[in-house]
Amino acid sequence: MLETHFRRAYSGWFGPVDDLGAIVDAIRKEGFRHPCAPLLPQLDACNAATRERHHGEDARFGSRTGVDPDELDGIVRDALVLIGAVKS
Numbered sequence: 001m002l003e004t005h006f007r008r009a010y011s012g013w014f015g016p017v018d019d020l021g022a023i024v025d026a027i028r029k030e031g032f033r034h035p036c037a038p039l040l041p042q043l044d045a046c047n048a049a050t051r052e053r054h055h056g057e058d059a060r061f062g063s064r065t066g067v068d069p070d071e072l073d074g075i076v077r078d079a080l081v082l083i084g085a086v087k088s
Helices: 002-010 020-033 038-049 068-081
Strands: none
Touching: 002 020, 002 038, 002 068, 020 038, 038 068
16 A cells, blocks of 8 residues: 555656565655655654565465554554555
C-alpha cells in the first residue's frame, strides 16, 4: 500500500517498481530537497518494522514467530497516516 501510494503520488521521484526500501533510500539520498523528506522518519520506521515479514512466511513451515497484534495495529495506523487515509 505504501509503495503503491508513493510511486503514484510522486511518480517523478520514484520508479514504477521501487519497493519501500528503495523509496526510503531515494528520499535519504536527495535530502531536504525531496518532497517526502518530512516523512522520512515515519517511512523509515515502517520499512524497519515490516521488512522481515513483507513477503510473508514460507507456507511449508508456517510462522516462526507470532505477530504482536498491538505492534501490527501501530504499523497499519502509521501507514494509513502516511497515505493520508486517517489523521494522526
